[in-house]
Amino acid sequence: MGEFHIRSLNHAQGEIQYLTHPRLWGRGLGTAIGRRLLRVGFHQLGMHRIYATCDPRNVASAAILKKLGMTKEGHLRHTTKLRDGWRDSILFSILDSEWTDDPDRG
Numbered sequence: 437m438g439e440f441h442i443r444s445l446n447h448a449q450g451e452i453q454y455l456t457h458p459r460l461w462g463r464g465l466g467t468a469i470g471r472r473l474l475r476v477g478f479h480q481l482g483m484h485r486i487y488a489t490c491d492p493r494n495v496a497s498a499a500i501l502k503k504l505g506m507t508k509e510g511h512l513r514h515t516t517k518l519r520d521g522w523r524d525s526i527l528f529s530i531l532d533s534e535w536t537d538d539p540d541r542g
């Protein structure tokens with residue numbers, strides 16, 4: 437499943453988040469959801485910039501974001517408090533001018 441959050445209407449900023457069932461991992465589903473969310477954000481909602489964050493240890497999610505043409509903007513420190521301590525986040529984004537709705541991409 438995927439979620440699109442409009443973070444600012446005035447500034448046309450959105451965020452994507454997605455999740456797939458572990459039994460379905462590695463079949464391209466996460467990439468397909470991400471691409472669909474970007475399509476909705478740029479084509480239907482008129483966003484200018486769409487971003488996503490992931491745990492630095494989450495190599496699969498980072499791979500998806502790169503395949504979608506997103507750029508790594510930075511490493512955010514201690515964004516989330518987990519039971520075993522603080523967790524960092526990697527921030528990725530893509531601008532409307534960079535988005536190509538290419539199904540062969542990813």
Ligand SMILES: CC(C)(COP(=O)(O)OP(=O)(O)OC[C@H]1O[C@@H](n2cnc3c(N)ncnc32)[C@H](O)[C@@H]1OP(=O)(O)O)[C@@H](O)C(=O)NCCC(=O)NCCS
Pocket residue numbers: 452453454455456457460461462463464465466467468488489490491494495496497499500
């Ligand atoms: C991250 C997540 C969505 C991936 O879903 P998925 O359906 O397996 O994704 P895909 O099959 O489209 O692609 C995963 C990519 O990561 C790569 N990957 C997976 N595990 C990897 C690993 N350990 N090392 C390197 N690459 C890895 C796959 O090879 C694939 O890339 P490829 O198509 O170029 O080979 C899924 O693991 C998940 O729901 N995790 C929990 C929630 C989460 O982390 N959400 C993202 C934060 S918004």
